[in-house]
Amino acid sequence: MKIKNKFYIETMGCQMNKLDSDLVIAQLSDDGFDRIENPDDAGVIIFNTCSVRQHAEDKVLTKVNQFKKRYQQHRDVIIAIIGCMAQRMGQQLLDENPQVAVVCGPGQLHELSDLIQNAVASLEDEHQKLAPQSEGRRKKKANPQRIVSLNNPEQQELMEQLDSTRTHRDFDHPFMAYVRVMKGCNNFCHYCIVPYVRGREYYRPIENIVDECKRLADDGIKEIILLGQAVNSYKYIEKGKTLNLADVIERVNEIDSVQRIRFVTSYPRDFDYRIFEMMAAMPKVCSYLHMPAQTGSGKMLKAMNRHYTIGRYDEIIEKAREIVPDIAIAGDFIAGYCGETEQDQQQTLDLIKRVRYKNIFAFFYSPRPGTKAYDKFEDNVPMEIKKRRLKEILDLQNEIAAEYNQNFIGKTVEVLVEGPSKKTKQNETADSNHIQLTGRTQGDHIVVFDGTKEMIGTLKNIKIEKTTSLTLFG
Ligand code: SF4
Numbered sequence: 516m517k518i519k520n521k522f523y524i525e526t527m528g529c530q531m532n533k534l535d536s537d538l539v540i541a542q543l544s545d546d547g548f549d550r551i552e553n554p555d556d557a558g559v560i561i562f563n564t565c566s567v568r569q570h571a572e573d574k575v576l577t578k579v580n581q582f583k584k585r586y587q588q589h590r591d592v593i594i595a596i597i598g599c600m601a602q603r604m605g606q607q608l609l610d611e612n613p614q615v616a617v618v619c620g621p622g623q624l625h626e627l628s629d630l631i632q633n634a635v636a637s638l639e640d641e642h643q644k645l646a647p648q649s650e651g652r653r654k655k656k657a658n659p660q661r662i663v664s665l666n667n668p669e670q671q672e673l674m675e676q677l678d679s680t681r682t683h684r685d686f687d688h689p690f691m692a693y694v695r696v697m698k699g700c701n702n703f704c705h706y707c708i709v710p711y712v713r714g715r716e717y718y719r720p721i722e723n724i725v726d727e728c729k730r731l732a733d734d735g736i737k738e739i740i741l742l743g744q745a746v747n748s749y750k751y752i753e754k755g756k757t758l759n760l761a762d763v764i765e766r767v768n769e770i771d772s773v774q775r776i777r778f779v780t781s782y783p784r785d786f787d788y789r790i791f792e793m794m795a796a797m798p799k800v801c802s803y804l805h806m807p808a809q810t811g812s813g814k815m816l817k818a819m820n821r822h823y824t825i826g827r828y829d830e831i832i833e834k835a836r837e838i839v840p841d842i843a844i845a846g847d848f849i850a851g852y853c854g855e856t857e858q859d860q861q862q863t864l865d866l867i868k869r870v871r872y873k874n875i876f877a878f879f880y881s882p883r884p885g886t887k888a889y890d891k892f893e894d895n896v897p898m899e900i901k902k903r904r905l906k907e908i909l910d911l912q913n914e915i916a917a918e919y920n921q922n923f924i925g926k927t928v929e930v931l932v933e934g935p936s937k938k939t940k941q942n943e944t945a946d947s948n949h950i951q952l953t954g955r956t957q958g959d960h961i962v963v964f965d966g967t968k969e970m971i972g973t974l975k976n977i978k979i980e981k982t983t984s985l986t987l988f989g
Pocket residue numbers: 700701702703704707708709710744745782
């Protein structure tokens with residue numbers, strides 16, 4: 516029996532995972548696999564996973580379980596788990612889920628295609644009742660012991676090759692591409708699993724980043740999103756001079772066909788204010804800052820091992836608004852971290868009111884095995900209180916966002932047109948040219964408007980007529 520060379524990939528979690536999925540899609544497509552949207556027709560099913568919350572991991576296991584019967588009855592599918600959960604759980608995933616054939620962490624991604632092809636060959640051998648796989652093949656099997664070695668230079672070199680040589684194949688965002696400037700994180704916030712599953716900070720050579728952006732731009736990419744867990748920590752020594760994120764932005768800005776540059780996620784420390792000056796002076800640099808606060812309480816910041824104060828956070832926001840008055844600011848918050856009191860919660864609400872975020876990403880605290888908070892602190896805020904505090908945070912932000920968005924009514928905004936809106940995708944007839952489209956502003960606002968297919972992939976000025984807390988309509 517031949518295993519179908521069609522793969523389905525599902526991506527959970529942060530932009531780093533989305534970028535990894537882009538690299539996997541490119542790698543597998545180069546090796547003769549076709550990406551499809553229906554897992555039931557795929558011979559290879561890949562879950563790119565997130566370990567930041569227990570709920571995210573549980574969801575993956577439920578999905579993996581849905582294919583158990585198919586695997587047991589037909590043996591016609593290779594299931595691969597990649598990403599942070601693969602890194603965190605390794606062998607345990609293979610032991611507890613017989614339908615899973617490949618477990619591959621972020622540091623081993625360059626080997627994924629080989630691992631999958633090996634698993635396919637092995638399953639096909641099994642169908643033909645051939646002898647067990649040859650020694651050569653067995654050696655290439657996913658080996659969780661190798662999963663942990665994220666920090667050695669050899670591994671980084673291989674990963675660098677994967678990033679540097681990719682071809683652009685993101686069907687979901689044909690005009691936008693994530694480009695990694697660094698990997699890993701050195702901050703070790705007590706609640707966070709990332710430094711353990713993604714390793715310590717490694718900064719890519721600036722010339723590789725710029726070359727990658729050039730190639731993507733030649734391939735039709737209009738917007739580059741520079742990516743790092745703490746992207747403003749980037750540093751790279753070139754000819755004896757230490758370069759930082761501002762230097763990367765400056766060089767990418769020189770690429771003619773790049774029309775927009777964005778960067779995420781910023782850590783509220785060591786912020787080079789040159790970046791805000793660039794936003795103000797360089798039209799391609801988006802007036803957008805995603806800078807997680809996590810809490811508005813100084814006491815909680817210390818308990819989380821965040822290496823800054825609320826005063827410092829406020830100072831960066833103030834500076835940003837002074838230099839770039841229309842900057843859109845996004846933030847992240849955790850509700851109900853260990854030891855959080857009602858007073859701490861009030862300070863968080865106060866911060867949200869002060870900053871007036873464009874949007875936030877907020878979740879209740881979920882203890883993660885392997886982190887300091889899990890080992891040392893009691894998860895002592897009851898679930899109903901965590902949920903209530905999260906709701907307070909989200910309700911407040913919704914109100915702010917609705918008011919904030921109303922300010923756009925009557926204004927004209929520049930939109931990068933991404934494609935048909937959800938409504939058009941559901942109703943589209945093959946020959947319709949006048950359709951509802953969707954795109955994004957520099958400040959990452961989603962804009963829905965009527966237009967024609969020719970507008971897709973271009974920058975257009977759209978006049979806003981009405982708004983909700985999530986969307987602008989023009
Ligand atoms: S800065 Fe903190 S929260 Fe962000 S990835 Fe690093 S350790 Fe995790």
